[in-house]
Amino acid sequence: MDVLDVVVIMLIGLWVFLPAMLPNSAAVVFGGGKPMDFGRSINGKRILGDGKTWRGFFGGGLAGVALGIILMGISYIFDKDGLWGYIDFWKGLGIVICLSFGALLGDLMGSFIKRRLGIARGKKAPILDQFDFVIGAFLLTALFHWRWVYDTYIHEWHILALIFLLIVTLLLHRAMNILGYKMKLKDVPW
């Protein structure tokens, strides 16, 4: 194992995780219409809030899955046997669906916790805002593809892929929110 092998492990860890990174940004574009909680509240506080819509959920989710299929297509050109970490098409598709919808479920969980804490829709919640989707993506994927999560992000040097992923996520989240704000898709730069 030399340095280059570890760099490859880190880059593949990021590459295969991209379908988890797109859905929440895509949800901003597709979002609107009926909120997922249909406007309902618990103890006077919205269950999820107006920032979580059905259109955003399914639009964002399908965008993530579509991206995953494109990534597998690109991988196939260079790595016919392992699809650069996705293993094979059907296995990869299962992983991609879990990553994409797991990210959105994590985001819902984040909003649910924010509302319970009395934090209004769109108001800042450090850590939760940045990592709720990562947690959701890993939990759902580990549930159905534990071995893959272990081999890709935990086993030996692969833990560096996870650390690299978390750092990139933090930087990307910040950059995307500033971009969304500048493009007037979001009201606040976080």
Ligand code: CTP
């Ligand atoms: N969005 C959506 N449906 C989702 C997730 C997101 O429609 N399931 C859209 C909404 O327009 C939302 C925007 O994407 O306002 C940004 O998402 P996010 O930052 O997660 O929501 P917030 O509005 O900040 O609300 P919260 O405080 O609940 O995070």
Ligand code: MG
């Ligand atoms: Mg937000």
